[in-house]
Amino acid sequence: MNSPILHFISPPIPYFVDCGHATYAAGDYHINRNCIGVFDLIVVLKGTLPIGEDGRNWNLQEGEILILHPDGHHYGSAPCTEDTKIIWIHFQTFGSWKECTDMDECLDNQTQLIESHKQKAYLNHADVCSIFIPKHMKITAKAKEVLELFFEQEHEPQSLRNWKRQASFQLLLQHLDRDLAFPSDATAIQLAERVELFIRCNYTRDITNSILQKELNYHPNYLAKSMLKVYGMTPMAYLQNYRLEQSKRLLLQTAWSVARIAEEVGFHHVSHYSSRFSKKEGLSPSGFRSKFIRER
Template identity: 60%
Template sequence: MENSILHFITPPIPYFLDCGSAAYVVGDRHINRDRLGVFDLIVVTKGALAIGEKTDLTDHQWELQEREALILRPDAYHYGVTPCIRETEIIWVHFQTFGSWRECKDMKECLECQTELIENHRKNAFLHHCEACSIFIPKHTKLSEMELDILRELSMLDQEPQSIRNWKRQATFQLFIQHLDRDQSTTSDGAAFQIAEKIDLFIRQNYTKSLSNTLLQQKLNYHPNYLARCMLKIYGMTPMEYLTHYRIEQAKKLLLQTDWPVSRISEEIGFNHASYFSTSFIGKEGISPSAYRAKLTGRSR
C-alpha cells in the first residue's frame, strides 16, 4: 500500500489535545475504537504493534516497528489486528484541527486538490481576509531521533506546573508537526519546493514593486519556464498568477482594516491602475473591492 498523506489547511494549525503512553505485554492488542473524533498519533518506542483502520471505503493494516509513527483518522474505526508477540511501548498524541483536511494517496493528489481545499477552508473557517496554506503530514512514517526526542519531551511536560504546561505542549507539538511537514515536502520533490519557496519569499518581500518573469529570472537565476513549472506544481499557479493572488490577499486586509479609498489600496499593493485592480479583484472574489468591504464591514466607501 502506498503511504498516504494527510493534507491540512492552516490557519489554524492542527492543535494539541492530550498525550500519554501505553505498555502492552505479550498477548495484548490495541483496543478497538469507533470514530474517536480526534486524530490519534501512535508512535512505537519499543517492540511492535499491529493496528488497522477501517472507513466506509478502505480497510488498511500496519505492523508498526520501533520509531514508526501512524496517524489514525478521527472518523474511522481503529482496531488491533493481532496480539503483541513481545513487550511493546507506545507514545500517543491526540490532536484536532478546526480547518479543512483530506487524506490523499500521494503528493500529486494533494497538489491537485489544494485550491479546492483552500477555498472550502475559507468558507468553513470564516477566514476571508487571512492567507491560507497547506501542511502535508505522512500518515505512516519512521521518525528521526530528533523527532522522537521532541515527542518524548512532549510526554514529559506532565511534570510542569499547569499554568505553563499547556502552552509548552502546544509549542512542542507544533514543532513536531513542522518537522513532519518539512520532511514530507522535501522528500516528495525537494527541488520544486525549494524553488517555489524562494519565489514565494521574493514576491512577499517585493509585491508592491513592478515585478516580471524577467526580473525573477535575474534574481533567482533560473529560466522562467522552470520557475513556472515549480510554482504550478507546488502552488497551482504561475509566479505572475501568484503575485496577483498575493496582492489581492493584501488588499482584502486593507479593505477591512483601513478606511482608505480603493484607489489608494490599489497603489499600496502594487497595481498601477485602479481599474485593473478592480477587474482582478472581481475575477478572484466574484465581487468588487467596494462590495467586499461593504459585505464584511457595512462600509461602502
C-alpha cells in the first residue's frame, strides 16, 4: 500500500493525548471539523469509513489506519454504507514534523528537518533521530495487540492509566515505524544502526572507512549507501557531525579550552575543528560558548 509518510524527529517522542471508540450506523457521516490541534489516528475495527482531509479522500476498510493532521480540515467524504466501528487516538508532538510523498523525500529533507527541530525544541546539543509513520496503512497483528492495551487499562486509576497509555502509545509508534520498512530496507537499516553505534562508542578514536569495513565486514560503498538511506549522510560525515555535537556539550558543560575540547572529541588540529564548527553553526566554538554561558 503506497502512502505518504509522516516524518517526526525525536526527542521528544510524539505523545499520547486521548483515545476512544466511535460507532456509525449506515447513512452516518464522520464529524466535520477543522484544526483540532492534535493528530487523529483512526483504526477501523468493523465496516467502512469514508473520510477526507483537505480535499483528499479515503475509504477506510476494516483493519486500516489513517493519521489526520492537527491543522487540517477533516470530514466524512460520504455516508457510511454499513455499521462501522473505529478506535481513535489523539496525539501531538513538540518540534518539527513533515508529511512526505515517500521515503526518498523523507531522507532528502532529513537534515533540514533535524536542524529545524533542534531550534524549535531547544535541543542544541542532543542526539536526535527520525520516526517514519505511514499516513495510511494496514494494521499488523503486533500493532493491533498494542491497541488493545489502551482499553484494557480503562479500569485503572487515572494517574496509573495515563502512564500506561503513554507507554503503550510509544510502543505502538515503534511498531508502526518498523513496519514501514520493506524487507529490502531492513538490512540497510540494521547495518546503518550498527555503523551509528560503532561511531558513537568510538568517535574519539581515528575512524576510517577501512576500519569500518574491518569491524562490520561490509564494503565501504555499501556502508555509505546504507547510512545515506537511513541518516542522510555518509559514515565519515556522520562521524564529523557527531564529534561536533559532542563538542557542543563540552563547550556548555565544561570550562575546558577549545583546543582541549577539539582533542577530546577526535580532532587532531584545533584549526580544523574551529573551521568545521564555524561552517556548521555559523559562529566559532568560543562564540557558541559565549552565546549560552554568562560570565560571573
